[in-house]
Amino acid sequence: MKQLNIITGASRGMGLAIAQQLCQKNNVIIGLSRNVSQELAQTARTQGTNLEQWPVDLSNAMPVAQQLHRWLNQFNPSTVEQVVLINNAGVIGHMGPLTMEYAEQTEQTMRINLDAPMHLTAAFLTATRAWTIPKKIINVSSGLARRAMAGSAMYCASKAGLDHYSRCVALDEALQTNGAKIVSLAPGVIDTDMQRALRQGDPSGFPDRQNFIQLKETGNLLSPEQAAQKILAYLARTDFGVNVIADVRDPV
Numbered sequence: 001m002k003q004l005n006i007i008t009g010a011s012r013g014m015g016l017a018i019a020q021q022l023c024q025k026n027n028v029i030i031g032l033s034r035n036v037s038q039e040l041a042q043t044a045r046t047q048g049t050n051l052e053q054w055p056v057d058l059s060n061a062m063p064v065a066q067q068l069h070r071w072l073n074q075f076n077p078s079t080v081e082q083v084v085l086i087n088n089a090g091v092i093g094h095m096g097p098l099t100m101e102y103a104e105q106t107e108q109t110m111r112i113n114l115d116a117p118m119h120l121t122a123a124f125l126t127a128t129r130a131w132t133i134p135k136k137i138i139n140v141s142s143g144l145a146r147r148a149m150a151g152s153a154m155y156c157a158s159k160a161g162l163d164h165y166s167r168c169v170a171l172d173e174a175l176q177t178n179g180a181k182i183v184s185l186a187p188g189v190i191d192t193d194m195q196r197a198l199r200q201g202d203p204s205g206f207p208d209r210q211n212f213i214q215l216k217e218t219g220n221l222l223s224p225e226q227a228a229q230k231i232l233a234y235l236a237r238t239d240f241g242v243n244v245i246a247d248v249r250d251p252v
């Protein structure tokens with residue numbers, strides 16, 4: 001299926017693997033991260049994919065959302081069969097109790113993990129309102145949106161917010177003609193820079209550190225490529241959007 005894909009955090013980790021797997025002929029991809037990936041650019045060239053990588057900082061997402069809105073307004077939707085927004089970029093934030101010295105990091109984490117998906121989703125929904133092709137949004141959530149963990153209040157709160165935000169958008173879109181389908185999707189545990197950061201947390205404020213070390217040592221992490229496959233398999237499910245709060249491990 002020829003698809004327009006907008007994906008945040010496409011420069012590395014799972015987002016890069018998703019973008020790589022979406023690099024198929026005739027697909028259009030916009031990657032949004034601070035850095036651009038030469039590896040992704042090379043794959044796109046080889047596969048004949050129309051790729052744009054926008055070097056943007058999603059801790060200040062409002063101008064990025066405006067840029068996306070303008071770009072979508074000039075795009076001809078009859079050239080694709082489906083349009084997809086994947087809000088994947090995320091940061092772990094401070095690992096430890098939330099004290100005042102981490103105020104700036106709290107703001108930064110909430111901006112990237114929650115504000116940015118909200119601004120980009122608003123731009124996406126506004127610009128595509130009259131489009132009649134299927135519209136899908138994946139907000140990359142986490143098991144930690146649904147299970148509290150000590151020393152990770154910023155991350156857990158941002159992802160729980162993303163889940164509840166997605167529930168509300170789903171209700172709003174159900175009232176629209178040809179509304180978008182939205183899923184807040186937990187991707188499993190993946191061997192990326194984010195996991196590296198968890199393994200390096202200070203155990204005095206982050207008691208679960210040893211569990212993350214063990215997951216790595218026992219080979220229980222998904223590779224970014226495996227995780228990307230699961231995300232894209234979920235996107236292709238015929239029941240996509242029926243359960244707004246989902247996990248790639250949910251049975252079909």
Ligand SMILES: NC(=O)c1ccc[n+]([C@@H]2O[C@H](COP(=O)([O-])OP(=O)(O)OC[C@H]3O[C@@H](n4cnc5c(N)ncnc54)[C@H](OP(=O)(O)O)[C@@H]3O)[C@@H](O)[C@H]2O)c1
Pocket residue numbers: 008009010011012013014015016032033034035036056057058059087088089090091112140141142143186187188189190191192193194195
């Ligand atoms: N890894 C796991 O085990 C795990 C588990 C559950 C959920 N998740 C979720 O899965 C998603 C992907 O995680 P990952 O493990 O692949 O993370 P990662 O390897 O740390 O990659 C994070 C991505 O987000 C982008 N990003 C970070 N800050 C940004 C900013 N200010 N502006 C724009 N882009 C920014 C990074 O690009 P730049 O540095 O180029 O900006 C990068 O592409 C996240 O939402 C994460 O919360 C991960």
